Structures are given as structure tokens and as C-alpha cells.
Amino acid sequence: MDLIESVQNNQVKEWKKLLxxxxxxxxxxxxxxxxxxVEEAIRAKAAIETILIREDKWSGYLDYDADRSVMISEEVSALxxxxxxxxxxxxxxxxxEEQQSITGNRPxxxxxxxxxPGNLGTLIRSADAAGFEGVIIGKGSVDLYNPKALRSAQGSHFHLPVIHDELLHWIExxxxxxxxxxxxxLDERAESYHEVSSKDAFALIVGNEGNGVDPEILKQTTKNLYIPIKGKAESLxxxxAASVLMFSLYK
Amino acid sequence: MDLIESVQNNQVKEWKKLLxxxxxxxxxxxxxxxxxxVEEAIRAKAAIETILIREDKWSGYLDYDADRSVMISEEVSALxxxxxxxxxxxxxxxxxEEQQSITGNRPxxxxxxxxxPGNLGTLIRSADAAGFEGVIIGKGSVDLYNPKALRSAQGSHFHLPVIHDELLHWIExxxxxxxxxxxxxLDERAESYHEVSSKDAFALIVGNEGNGVDPEILKQTTKNLYIPIKGKAESLxxxxAASVLMFSLYK
Incomplete structure (x- = not known):
């Protein structure tokens, strides 16, 4: 088995750009x-191009498809x-990303x-656990493929469709x-989520950490919800917040 | 106003140890x-010893109590x-930490x-928002005063009592x-939380990210709950998970 040793290797440079x-x-x-x-990707039959294994770890993964596995040095791994x-x-x-895989038959x-990115990944993991059909990431968000987002999602993006697209188009x-x-x-124009009964199909929109959902988007929804805060915390x-709503609205 | 400039200053060394x-x-x-x-601490009348303000920021905080404010250099601030x-x-x-401030009258x-530490802080912030009476952190946890935990808690530890103590003593x-x-x-010995009705007083225990709640603790509870996972995520x-339970069990 050849070893890709140098951080100057052209292939390594191309991989590095994927960060x-x-x-x-x-x-x-x-x-x-x-x-x-990696195991989740294999199990999900994701379109894996190459598996990179650090030389000292190689023997632990002998059962992986050798044709698509390459051995890398410690320096390349650290890079x-x-x-x-x-x-x-x-x-x-x-x-x-298959847009047509999201139908709206489930939430x-x-x-x-x-x-x-940690929030983005956790949102995808929670949507998976809540049994949602898919996740649509709008413009101006950190993307799913950010390494920290992928880490927080813990493989859930292999379980349900996650796409990047224009939200207003989907809302329509x-x-x-x-x-x-x-x-x-958060304001009073919204209704407490306690007033809404559990449903088998709906879309739920949550927004930016500081500013919430864009007001232009809130105008296009059929209803806006809030979670009543009982203590003195300013927000969740x-x-x-998304998880409390997902588990409450889809039972 | 004197300026504390050197990272070698003895007072600075004592502050640094607080990290x-x-x-x-x-x-x-x-x-x-x-x-x-800092504003949350002032509002909560926390026992503030000293407020440290970087020299270029000083003029922005002239309304702070001058007796307990000191000016620090950029180097000290960075340290x-x-x-x-x-x-x-x-x-x-x-x-x-006032143990007697937790009575059990509320969850x-x-x-x-x-x-x-991010999880610990978020748990405290969510408990505050859910209207819980207090939070008890058991042995072997990261502590509340970890800077990242404090950041994630966003001041909620000023809103409700948070103490470090032996969990078994409180359970008893x-x-x-x-x-x-x-x-x-997570296992079948637990009951779905959907089977439990909302209550005004209860204790809820959540555990380690990898291993969950200690089996010795689970033996001492009156009931163990789980959140049914619908998708393919292994866990939440x-x-x-704690927030879904807090908002569902205390309405």
C-alpha cells in the first residue's frame, strides 16, 4: 500500500480545500x-470517493474496501x-442533494x-430523532458540510434529506x-405552541441565533409560534427551542 | 485611575488562577x-469583588461603581x-451557593x-427558561464556573440557585x-415520557453524554423516563433531551 506522506502532494492540497x-x-x-x-457513511451507502487512514491506524480498518482506501502520514492527517x-x-x-426527496408528507x-455550526448540526440530529422528513437550510446559514456542523449532526444527514435552498420557494x-x-x-404576534395540536405534516422555521427568523419570512407563514418563558432567561x-417544538408538535 | 499593565502583577496572577x-x-x-x-451580575446584585475594564473600553463604563472598577491593559485582558x-x-x-434555597416546591x-461545559451552561439556561426552581450539579461534572459553561448559561445562574452537591443525598x-x-x-426499563402527566414538583436527572445517568442513581429514582426516537439518530x-422533558413535564 502506498503512503501519501507529503502535505505538498497535489491530491492532499485538493482535500485540504474541502475544509x-x-x-x-x-x-x-x-x-x-x-x-x-465514516461507518455511518458506509452504512448509508453514501457516495464515498476515498477513505483516508493514518498509517498507524491502517491495521484497524483492513475490512474496508481497499480500492478506495489510502494510507496517509501523520502530517497529512493533522493537516x-x-x-x-x-x-x-x-x-x-x-x-x-435531492430536492424531490422532500415531499411534505411528514414534518x-x-x-x-x-x-x-454546532447549532446547525444539533438541529439536524434532533430533526432526525423527532422523525422529521427532511431539513432545508436557507441562504445565509452556515452550511451542512462545515466540519463542526457534520460532527454535531453525528451522521444524521445520512438518515434524512438535508438540502440547501431558498426558503420562500418551499414555504410557497x-x-x-x-x-x-x-x-x-418571540413577540406577542405569535401564538403559544401549547395552542397548537400535534400534526402529521407541517413545516417549522427557526432562525438566526441573535435575530430570529427574518420578518419577511414570518409574513409568509400560516402561523407564528413562541415558547412561553417562565423564568428570567431572555431566550432559549x-x-x-426547535427541539421542544418538534417533539411537541409531532408525536 | 491607575492602570494594571503587567501580566506579572501579583493581583493579575491571582485572577489568572481563577481560570x-x-x-x-x-x-x-x-x-x-x-x-x-457583567450587567446580569450587577442586576442580580451578585457579590462582585472587582470589575476589570480594558483601557480602550473604560469610557464606555463610566456609570459603573468606580470603587470596584479597575483599568487593565490589553495584555492583561488577553491573559x-x-x-x-x-x-x-x-x-x-x-x-x-445556598443549599437551602432549593426546596422542591417547583421542579x-x-x-x-x-x-x-457548553452542555452544562445550556442545561442551566434551559432550566431557567422552563421555570425550574434550581439545578444541582453532581460530582464528576464539569463545574458551573468553567468560563465556557458560564458563557453558555448566559447569566441564568444569577436567576435560579445552582449548587454543586451529592445527588444521592438530594434524591433521598x-x-x-x-x-x-x-x-x-435509553433502555426498555424506562417509560416513555408521554405516559407521565405534567406536574408542579418533581426532580429530573440527566447524565453523562456518553454513558447517561449512573446505574446506581437510576436504582434510586421513583421512575425512569425515555424519549422515543422516531428517526435513525442513536440519541439526542x-x-x-433535558429541555424536551422539562418543557413537556412542567407546563
């Missing part, structure tokens, strides 16, 4: 790191991680300008199908 | 950073932050061996008062 949004967009690929995510301590196993995966989560389409679209807002973390 | 758990325990003080947290970019305003606060959240005391104690567990983030 940036621009590089991912250009190559239409992304990198996942860690045994858990490709976005964490302090790399896990020594990566996969380069082709992006696959869908819409994300408006989420800034924190859901409304045409007669599907309720719930925005979330967006992933927490 | 470690050992230093905090020894001095019985902790550091908060950022305007939001005292645990983030990449310091916010230029800190407060040194005396710890205050109480118990935390068993939480490892991630709650049961003696006839208060339900709910553990959380602990702060998400």
Missing part, C-alpha cells in the same frame, strides 16, 4: 472525520482535521440564517399543498 | 467575561480571557457527570418529601 466552503462548492465534495461518521487532535480516519464524500424543518410550495407553515417569533438556544 | 477549577476552589471566586454577563478575542470587560465574583434539574430528601424523582435512560444531545 473551506468555497473549495467544497467547487469540487462538490466534503470531508467527514472519525470512525463513527486535514479541523480539530486539535485528529482521529486518523477520514472520508471524502460526494455531495448529494419538515426549515433553517433561516443559522450561524453556529407547502402552502399550495395545504400544509401549515409555522414560523417562530435555537436548537433547544 | 482553573483548582484556583476557583481555593479563592472561592470566579471570573465572568463580557458586557452581558484573562479563555476565548480567542477577549471582550475587554470582566468581573471577579464571589461564589455563593429541580439534577446533572450527573456532564462533561461538556426529595423522596422523603413525596416528590417524584425521574431518571432518564443531553441538553436537548
Amino acid at each position: 473551506t466552503r468555497k473549495g467544497r462548492k467547487k469540487q462538490s465534495k466534503y470531508v467527514i472525520e472519525g470512525e463513527h461518521l 486535514l482535521t479541523d480539530t486539535v487532535t485528529d482521529q486518523g480516519i477520514f472520508a471524502v464524500v460526494h455531495m448529494k 419538515v424543518l426549515l433553517l433561516d440564517k443559522i450561524q453556529d 410550495a407547502f402552502k399550495k399543498q395545504g400544509i401549515e407553515v409555522y414560523g417562530t417569533a 438556544n435555537v436548537a433547544i | 482553573t477549577r483548582k484556583g476557583r476552589k481555593k479563592q472561592s471566586k470566579y471570573v465572568i467575561e463580557g458586557e452581558h454577563l 484573562l480571557t479563555d476565548t480567542v478575542t477577549d471582550q475587554g470587560i470582566f468581573a471577579v465574583v464571589h461564589m455563593k 429541580v434539574l439534577l446533572l450527573d457527570k456532564i462533561q461538556d 430528601a426529595f423522596k422523603k418529601q413525596g416528590i417524584e424523582v425521574y431518571g432518564t435512560a 444531545n443531553v441538553a436537548i
Whole structure:
């Protein structure tokens, strides 16, 4: 087995670019790191291009498809991680976003300008656990393929469709199908979520950590909801708020 | 106004020690950073010893009590932050933990061996928002005064009592008062939380990110609950799971 040793290797340089949004967009690929995510990708039959294994870890993964596995040096492994301590196993995966895989037959989560990749990933993981059909990430959000977002999602993006698209387009389409679209807002124009009964199909929109959902989007919803705060906290973390709503509105 | 300029200053060295758990325990003080947290501490009449303001920020805080404010250099400010970019305003606060402030008259959240400071802080913020009476952090958890935990809690520890104590002692005391104690567990010995009706007083225990609540603790509860997972996610983030339960069980 050949070893890719140098951080100057051209292939390594191309992989390194996948740590940036621009590089991912250009190559239409992304990198996942860690045994858990790689195993999830294999199980989900994701379009894996290459599995990268640090030389000292090689013997632990002999059962992986040798044709698509390559051995990398410690230096290359350290270059490709976005964490302090790399896990020594990566996969380069082709992006696959199928818009038509989201039908609205089950609840869908819409994300408006989420800034924190940890929140984005946790939102996807929670939507998966809540049994949602899919997640739509709007413009101005951190993207799914951000390494920290992928880490927080813990492989859930292999379980349900997650796409990047224009939210207003989907809101319009859901409304045409007669599907309720719930925005979330903190002010009194919104209704307490306790007033809304559990449903089998709806769209739920949560927004930016500082500013919430864009007012232009809130105007297009069929209803806006809020979570009554009992204590003295000013607000809830967006992933927490979304999860309380997802589990309450879809039982 | 004197300026504390040198990172070699003895007072600065004592403050720096407050970034470690050992230093905090020894001095019985902790550091908060950022305007939001400092304002929360002032509003809550917390036992503030000193407010530290970076020299270029000084004029923005002239309305602060001058007797307890000191001006620090950029170097000192950079030394005292645990983030990449310091916010230029800190407060040194005396710890205050009043065990008797938790009575069990309203729901109480118990935390068993939480490892991630972001999770710990988010749990406290969510317990505050859900109207819980207090939070008890058991042995083996990251502590409240960890700078990242304080940041994630966003000042909620000034709103409700948060104490560090032995969980089994409290579980025993709650049961003696006839208060339900709910553990959380993933296996079938637990009951779906949908089967439990909303109550005005109970204790809820959530546990370690990898291992959940200690089995020895689960044996002492009056009931153990789980959140049914509908999708293919293996689990929920602990702060998400706790929040779904808190908002569902206390309405």
C-alpha cells in the first residue's frame, strides 16, 4: 500500500480545500472525520470517493474496501482535521442533494440564517430523532458540510434529506399543498405552541441565533409560534427551542 | 485611575488562577467575561469583588461603581480571557451557593457527570427558561464556573440557585418529601415520557453524554423516563433531551 506522506502532494492540497466552503462548492465534495461518521457513511451507502487512514491506524480498518482506501502520514492527517487532535480516519464524500426527496408528507424543518455550526448540526440530529422528513437550510446559514456542523449532526444527514435552498420557494410550495407553515417569533404576534395540536405534516422555521427568523419570512407563514418563558432567561438556544417544538408538535 | 499593565502583577496572577477549577476552589471566586454577563451580575446584585475594564473600553463604563472598577491593559485582558478575542470587560465574583434555597416546591434539574461545559451552561439556561426552581450539579461534572459553561448559561445562574452537591443525598430528601424523582435512560426499563402527566414538583436527572445517568442513581429514582426516537439518530444531545422533558413535564 502506498503512503501519501507529503502535505505538498497535489491530491492532499485538493482535500485540504474541502475544509473551506468555497473549495467544497467547487469540487462538490466534503470531508467527514472519525470512525463513527465514516461507518455511518458506509452504512448509508453514501457516495464515498476515498477513505483516508493514518498509517498507524491502517491495521484497524483492513475490512474496508481497499480500492478506495489510502494510507496517509501523520502530517497529512493533522493537516486535514479541523480539530486539535485528529482521529486518523477520514472520508471524502460526494455531495448529494435531492430536492424531490422532500415531499411534505411528514414534518419538515426549515433553517433561516443559522450561524453556529454546532447549532446547525444539533438541529439536524434532533430533526432526525423527532422523525422529521427532511431539513432545508436557507441562504445565509452556515452550511451542512462545515466540519463542526457534520460532527454535531453525528451522521444524521445520512438518515434524512438535508438540502440547501431558498426558503420562500418551499414555504410557497407547502402552502399550495395545504400544509401549515409555522414560523417562530418571540413577540406577542405569535401564538403559544401549547395552542397548537400535534400534526402529521407541517413545516417549522427557526432562525438566526441573535435575530430570529427574518420578518419577511414570518409574513409568509400560516402561523407564528413562541415558547412561553417562565423564568428570567431572555431566550432559549435555537436548537433547544426547535427541539421542544418538534417533539411537541409531532408525536 | 491607575492602570494594571503587567501580566506579572501579583493581583493579575491571582485572577489568572481563577481560570482553573483548582484556583476557583481555593479563592472561592470566579471570573465572568463580557458586557452581558457583567450587567446580569450587577442586576442580580451578585457579590462582585472587582470589575476589570480594558483601557480602550473604560469610557464606555463610566456609570459603573468606580470603587470596584479597575483599568487593565490589553495584555492583561488577553491573559484573562479563555476565548480567542477577549471582550475587554470582566468581573471577579464571589461564589455563593445556598443549599437551602432549593426546596422542591417547583421542579429541580439534577446533572450527573456532564462533561461538556457548553452542555452544562445550556442545561442551566434551559432550566431557567422552563421555570425550574434550581439545578444541582453532581460530582464528576464539569463545574458551573468553567468560563465556557458560564458563557453558555448566559447569566441564568444569577436567576435560579445552582449548587454543586451529592445527588444521592438530594434524591433521598426529595423522596422523603413525596416528590417524584425521574431518571432518564435509553433502555426498555424506562417509560416513555408521554405516559407521565405534567406536574408542579418533581426532580429530573440527566447524565453523562456518553454513558447517561449512573446505574446506581437510576436504582434510586421513583421512575425512569425515555424519549422515543422516531428517526435513525442513536440519541439526542443531553441538553436537548433535558429541555424536551422539562418543557413537556412542567407546563
